[in-house]
Amino acid sequence: MTILRVENLGIAFGGVVAVDGVSFTVNRSEIFALIGPNGAGKTTLFNMISGVYVPQRGRIVLEGADVTNLAPHQLALRGMSRTFQNLQVFFRMTAAENVMVGRHVHENHNVFAHVLSLPSVHAQNRKTRADAERLLAMVGLAKVADSPASSLSYGALKRLEIARALAAEPRVLLLDEPAAGCNPVETEEIDAVIQKIAGQGISVVLVEHDMRLVMRISHRIHVLDRGKTLAVGTADEVRGNPAVIAAYLGGMGEREAARARG
Amino acid sequence: MRRFLTSPFLLVGAVAVVVAILPMILPSNFYMRVAALVYINAIAVLGLNLLMGFAGQVSLGHAGFFGIGAYAMALGPVYLGLPSWASLLGGTAVSALLAFLVGRPILRLNGYYLAIATLGMGMLVAMVISNEANITGGPNGMEVQRMVLFGWRVAGSVTWYWISGISLVIAALVVVNLINSPTGRALRSIHDSEIAARVLGIDVARYKLLAFVISAIFASIAGSYLALLDGFVTPTTAGFLLSIELVVMAVLGGLGSILGSIVGAAILVILPQALTVFHEYEHVVLGAIIVVFLILLPSGIVPAIAALIRRRPA
Numbered sequence: 001m002t003i004l005r006v007e008n009l010g011i012a013f014g015g016v017v018a019v020d021g022v023s024f025t026v027n028r029s030e031i032f033a034l035i036g037p038n039g040a041g042k043t044t045l046f047n048m049i050s051g052v053y054v055p056q057r058g059r060i061v062l063e064g065a066d067v068t069n070l071a072p073h074q075l076a077l078r079g080m081s082r083t084f085q086n087l088q089v090f091f092r093m094t095a096a097e098n099v100m101v102g103r104h105v106h107e108n109h110n111v112f113a114h115v116l117s118l119p120s121v122h123a124q125n126r127k128t129r130a131d132a133e134r135l136l137a138m139v140g141l142a143k144v145a146d147s148p149a150s151s152l153s154y155g156a157l158k159r160l161e162i163a164r165a166l167a168a169e170p171r172v173l174l175l176d177e178p179a180a181g182c183n184p185v186e187t188e189e190i191d192a193v194i195q196k197i198a199g200q201g202i203s204v205v206l207v208e209h210d211m212r213l214v215m216r217i218s219h220r221i222h223v224l225d226r227g228k229t230l231a232v233g234t235a236d237e238v239r240g241n242p243a244v245i246a247a248y249l250g251g252m253g254e255r256e257a258a259r260a261r262g
Numbered sequence: 263m264r265r266f267l268t269s270p271f272l273l274v275g276a277v278a279v280v281v282a283i284l285p286m287i288l289p290s291n292f293y294m295r296v297a298a299l300v301y302i303n304a305i306a307v308l309g310l311n312l313l314m315g316f317a318g319q320v321s322l323g324h325a326g327f328f329g330i331g332a333y334a335m336a337l338g339p340v341y342l343g344l345p346s347w348a349s350l351l352g353g354t355a356v357s358a359l360l361a362f363l364v365g366r367p368i369l370r371l372n373g374y375y376l377a378i379a380t381l382g383m384g385m386l387v388a389m390v391i392s393n394e395a396n397i398t399g400g401p402n403g404m405e406v407q408r409m410v411l412f413g414w415r416v417a418g419s420v421t422w423y424w425i426s427g428i429s430l431v432i433a434a435l436v437v438v439n440l441i442n443s444p445t446g447r448a449l450r451s452i453h454d455s456e457i458a459a460r461v462l463g464i465d466v467a468r469y470k471l472l473a474f475v476i477s478a479i480f481a482s483i484a485g486s487y488l489a490l491l492d493g494f495v496t497p498t499t500a501g502f503l504l505s506i507e508l509v510v511m512a513v514l515g516g517l518g519s520i521l522g523s524i525v526g527a528a529i530l531v532i533l534p535q536a537l538t539v540f541h542e543y544e545h546v547v548l549g550a551i552i553v554v555f556l557i558l559l560p561s562g563i564v565p566a567i568a569a570l571i572r573r574r575p576a
């Protein structure tokens with residue numbers, strides 16, 4: 001079942017065409033990877049899908065509804081959530097509070113109740129806190145729930161962003177380089193977390209430079225190069241594709257091309 | 263001590279205790295009046311701190327709301343025949359509406375446009391008050407009728423000490439309640455990363471506007487209180503200097519700190535009284551003290567002390 005459909009999406013910055021007519025669909029529970037050399041347009045694509053940039057052409061359809069021009073907060077209400085390549089953590093809050101913010105779309109927003117601190121607000125705070133603790137445990141951060149986010153390691157912050165994005169109970173989760181800066185043990189953990197997320201019926205769109213991780217967990221891989229689609233397919237299909245190998249040799253160097261081949 | 267500084271509810275309790283016992287220590291009505299002035303300013307600063315310290319927006323025109331609240335007390339009874347309490351509510355409503363109208367288009371934009379827009383708005387309010395002399399008395403100011411509630415004439419330093427003190431405790435409680443709610447978490451998240459807040463479903467423009475309107479309400483009520491305490495209003499209550507003073511109080515005490523709002527207000531109200539011994543150099547000395555404080559404690563007085571206590575092993 002198709003959850004997310006991207007049709008002929010395009011955007012240019014000044015003269016630079018960052019994304020040039022990209023189309024794909026993502027199914028329910030699917031782990032869908034977007035790969036490509038640096039500057040291929042992966043992050044820009046994420047920014048358009050999550051409403052941060054408005055596409056100059058093309059359409060984005062989420063669960064059958066056209067959401068192309070919706071603002072990020074409106075998309076969040078419809079089940080779109082994401083993490084960021086360059087961390088966007090709430091550094092002045094604790095780890096638990098970061099995840100609690102992720103519950104926003106499911107909380108009551110009656111400001112008068114908040115000002116009066118009604119019992120319903122306390123009950124809701126307790127539930128939000130319990131949800132946050134459960135999600136922190138899922139990404140292996142239960143012990144640091146009450147630590148300031150600013151005191152956490154890079155790998156921990158990456159997982160904190162995943163927990164925070166999950167708190168919104170998304171249908172589609174966009175993960176921008178979740179394993180960047182993580183050691184092999186942490187990467188294994190992220191691998192397991194992503195598979196678990198997909199197992200819960202969430203569609204995961206993944207941008208990741210760690211090819212071993214991508215090849216291992218992705219159901220389908222979409223290869224971008226200079227804003228255009230280069231190849232689409234399973235890990236095996238993409239690995240053997242000569243155009244992909246050439247692009248990686250040109251864009252990312254021998255070592256990573258070898259890794260991509262496995 | 264550590265728990266005290268981290269538990270906001272204990273903190274509000276402590277403020278209430280200080281308000282309750284201070285009259286036993288203060289030697290005369292003069293000091294009661296100074297304390298009332300501290301509390302009144304602190305109410306305005308608390309609101310401003312919600313905007314600056316939590317939502318991360320700056321207002322350089324908050325005296326405009328303060329002035330509207332103050333002049334409502336003078337104008338309401340004379341021109342509309344309203345009792346004082348209704349004038350107070352009316353002034354508050356006008357301030358909230360003005361904040362809404364100014365903030366709504368501005369807060370959709372990213373950046374510090376609110377500072378510039380409020381600067382203009384504050385000056386406009388001050389100008390109207392100064393220029394419409396046949397209504398407002400112009401630069402000469404205007405008398406304010408004493409408030410009468412249930413036949414009781416509400417006047418005098420001691421009375422206003424209690425009204426402003428209790429109001430400050432309520433204001434602090436309102437801010438604490440807000441901060442520990444989904445609204446507060448949304449505001450704090452905006453300050454740290456707007457883009458992350460947006461993708462988590464937070465309508466950033468709406469929450470900034472909310473903080474701005476609440477801060478305008480606080481400033482307006484504080485202005486009304488000052489007018490009732492003094493029994494007189496002048497255009498300085500809406501002046502640019504007061505806008506700046508309110509910002510300095512918030513920054514000096516500590517952005518994002520509730521106790522800091524009160525400490526900042528206390529310093530800027532009490533220090534000038536103490537510095538009168540310097541005569542014509544009073545303002546120079548005051549300015550120098552503020553600059554030294556900000557250089558030594560850039561995060562504000564209360565957060566600096568809190569960090570000091572936290573660093574010491576318990």
Ligand SMILES: Nc1ncnc2c1ncn2[C@@H]1O[C@H](COP(=O)(O)OP(=O)(O)O)[C@@H](O)[C@H]1O
Nearest residue numbers: 013016018036037038039040041042043044045
């Ligand atoms: N905000 C922007 N302004 C100008 N150019 C941009 C902007 N965002 C991306 N680009 C350009 O678009 C292209 C794609 O970048 P990006 O999406 O970051 O690639 P990737 O994530 O695949 O490394 C690059 O040439 C980049 O310089």
